Amino acid sequence: RKEVEQDPGPFNVPEGATVAFNCTYSNSASQSFFWYRQDCRKEPKLLMSVYSSGNEDGRFTAQLNRASQYISLLIRDSKLSDSATYLCVATGTASKLTFGTGTRLQVTL
C-alpha cells in the first residue's frame, strides 16, 4: 500500500463547478499535511497547509480526518487557471515529507 494515495484523475469539470479531491495516508503518526499545486513541467508550489480544524483560503477548503486518515481539498467556483495537478503530502519519519502521485484537474469552458 502506498503511503499517500490519490486518485490520479483526470477530473474534467466546467468553469464554475465545485470539485473535491480526497487523499488517504497510511502513517497514523503523520503530524502535518499539505496540498501542493504543480503545473505541467514546473515545480510544486504550496497551495495550503491542512490543519486539524480545517482551513479555508478563498475558494479553497482543506479538511483533515484523522480517524479515517484522509485529507480533502475542495475547490469552489473553478477557474480555467485552476487546471493543474494537485499533490497531497503527509509527513513521514524524521523530517521527511511523503508525496502522493497527484490528481490532475482540467477545468473547461
Next chain:
Amino acid sequence: DGGITQSPKYLFRKEGQNVTLSCEQNLNHDAMYWYRQDPGQGLRLIYYSQIVNDFQKGDIAEGYSVSREKKESFPLTVTSAQKNPTAFYLCATSSWAVHSYNEQFFGPGTRLTVL
C-alpha cells in the same frame, strides 16, 4: 530577491559521466532536500540535510552524492553508478525546527537527460 535557484535548467549527459546540479537559497532556511520526479510518479527523496556539514540518505540515494559545506548551497552529483538518471530533479528548502514539520518550498528544477 529571495528564493531558491537551480542550475542548469536543462542538462544533457553522456552515459558514464558524472554531473553536478546546483541548488542555492537565500531564504536562510536550515533544511534542504533533493527529489527526483519521473512521469506519473510522485516525488522521491534522494538526500536531505538539516544542518551544515550533515546530510542523510533518502529513499533512493544510490548513485547520488551531496555536500553541505554552506547553509546556502546543497549541490547534488549524479554519478555514473545511477542507472536511470533521466528525470526532473527538484531542490527544496524548509525552515526546520526541532519537533515541527514545516512546509517545503521548491526551486524551479533541473531536467536531466542521458543521451
